[in-house]
Amino acid sequence: MSFDMDVDDDGPPMLVAANQADDAEDLSADVDDMSLTRVPITIITGYLGAGKTTLMNYILNERHGKKIAVILNEFGDSADIEKSLTVSQEGQQVEEWLELANGCLCCSVKDSGVAAIESLMEKRGAFDYILLETTGLADPGNLAPLFWVDDGLGSTIYLDGIVTLVDAKNIIRCLSEPTPSETQSDDTEHAHGPHLSTAHLQISHADVIVINKADLVSQAELEQVKARISSINALAKIHVTEHSKVPALEGVLLDLHAYDQVDADSIDFASKGHSHLDPAISTTTLTLPPLSPAQLDKLDTFLRNILWTRFFISHPQAEGVSVEAAGSRPEIHRTKGRLVMQEGGVKLLQGVREVFEFIDAADVSTSGASGSTERGNGKLVFIGRNLVPAALQKSLEDAVLS
Numbered sequence: 520m521s522f523d524m525d526v527d528d529d530g531p532p533m534l535v536a537a538n539q540a541d542d543a544e545d546l547s548a549d550v551d552d553m554s555l556t557r558v559p560i561t562i563i564t565g566y567l568g569a570g571k572t573t574l575m576n577y578i579l580n581e582r583h584g585k586k587i588a589v590i591l592n593e594f595g596d597s598a599d600i601e602k603s604l605t606v607s608q609e610g611q612q613v614e615e616w617l618e619l620a621n622g623c624l625c626c627s628v629k630d631s632g633v634a635a636i637e638s639l640m641e642k643r644g645a646f647d648y649i650l651l652e653t654t655g656l657a658d659p660g661n662l663a664p665l666f667w668v669d670d671g672l673g674s675t676i677y678l679d680g681i682v683t684l685v686d687a688k689n690i691i692r693c694l695s696e697p698t699p700s701e702t703q704s705d706d707t708e709h710a711h712g713p714h715l716s717t718a719h720l721q722i723s724h725a726d727v728i729v730i731n732k733a734d735l736v737s738q739a740e741l742e743q744v745k746a747r748i749s750s751i752n753a754l755a756k757i758h759v760t761e762h763s764k765v766p767a768l769e770g771v772l773l774d775l776h777a778y779d780q781v782d783a784d785s786i787d788f789a790s791k792g793h794s795h796l797d798p799a800i801s802t803t804t805l806t807l808p809p810l811s812p813a814q815l816d817k818l819d820t821f822l823r824n825i826l827w828t829r830f831f832i833s834h835p836q837a838e839g840v841s842v843e844a845a846g847s848r849p850e851i852h853r854t855k856g857r858l859v860m861q862e863g864g865v866k867l868l869q870g871v872r873e874v875f876e877f878i879d880a881a882d883v884s885t886s887g888a889s890g891s892t893e894r895g896n897g898k899l900v901f902i903g904r905n906l907v908p909a910a911l912q913k914s915l916e917d918a919v920l921s
């Protein structure tokens with residue numbers, strides 16, 4: 520299907536499908552098989568100048584034969600922000616404009632972004648992938664739940680993963696100098712407290728982290744960046760690049776299935792205990808013995824408490840944990856888990872901020888052959904702020920096992 524640009528003088532360049540006739544049937548064909556296949560959406564984020572656009576151009580120019588849609592979530596100053604969408608097919612890129620309700624994609628009517636993309640696919644046929652590039656100052660934790668759409672809603676898109684670009688040269692400084700103005704906002708929903716910078720949030724929510732601009736740092740500096748990043752987010756896969764040239768697309772940036780699979784290897788790797796290099800944010804792993812269905816219900820209640828209520832206090836203190844440390848409310852950004860059930864089987868747990876769900880491992884491929892979780896204990900991995908492992912473990916056991 521080919522597209523022409525039809526630029527009339529007043530509005531944005533609209534796309535008109537060339538030779539409408541033969542497009543009609545392959546459009547309808549697209550729409551039919553679209554209902555069968557759901558299209559993965561990958562959120563590409565990263566601090567100002569990290570290399571997001573360089574990555575997008577690299578992906579769009581690679582000759583991979585895939586039909587990839589790119590949505591640039593640039594916040595224009597106009598009231599009704601238009602989303603420019605580049606559709607690339609066999610390297611040919613065309614612009615499409617996606618009218619969205621005004622306000623940024625993560626603040627406006629929650630599902631406007633999903634609806635707009637779905638209606639576009641109805642018109643233009645399904646894509647193989649959708650890449651949503653955020654601005655350098657976006658908090659992906661607000662965007663992810665928007666695209667992590669409940670299966671029941673019958674959405675034609677699903678969240679495949681969050682990829683964060685990191686500027687190897689500047690990230691340590693970025694993480695060490697949170698700019699309060701960035702994190703303080705009158706809208707409490709966005710206020711992430713005094714110590715978290717946007718760079719922290721973009722790293723803590725990532726499923727894949729691309730440490731870019733490796734040419735600008737020494738090997739020792741690169742190791743320091745890797746250590747700091749994996750102390751914040753021990754779950755994310757890390758790639759080191761120059762000019763955002765990742766080793767491959769599939770499995771590296773695309774086809775991550777980060778929200779419908781939980782491989783034991785990533786859980787085991789995260790559990791290796793990472794030095795707490797960052798004062799503000801970390802990864803913590805908790806363990807649970809095989810659970811009964813009743814205990815799984817109690818775990819659900821525990822998670823609602825810790826993820827939803829603002830007054831969760833991890834108590835009683837475990838020995839050696841200071842009162843204020845145990846009392847400061849944890850702020851969880853990403854949750855993953857593999858829980859062993861007493862009657863057999865494994866339940867996977869996925870969570871982003873307050874949205875979480877249990878998935879029967881039987882429903883998804885339990886990749887990661889280490890299998891240690893199947894035989895032994897279940898594991899929960901939290902990434903976030905004010906995570907005091909001993910106090911959290913004690914609260915979890917009191918809530919689920921008592």
Ligand SMILES: Nc1nc2c(ncn2[C@@H]2O[C@H](COP(=O)(O)OP(=O)(O)OP(=O)(O)O)[C@@H](O)[C@H]2O)c(=O)[nH]1
Nearest residue numbers: 566567568569570571572573655731732761762763
């Ligand atoms: N030396 C070096 N420069 C790079 C590398 N990757 C990107 N750049 C340059 O860094 C600058 C910023 O790259 P972009 O891709 O525009 O970064 P961005 O994240 O899209 O930036 P914003 O949209 O402003 O947030 C550009 O001049 C790139 O050419 C790299 O690996 N090494």
Ligand SMILES: [Zn+2]
Nearest residue numbers: 623625626661
């Ligand atoms: Zn927002």
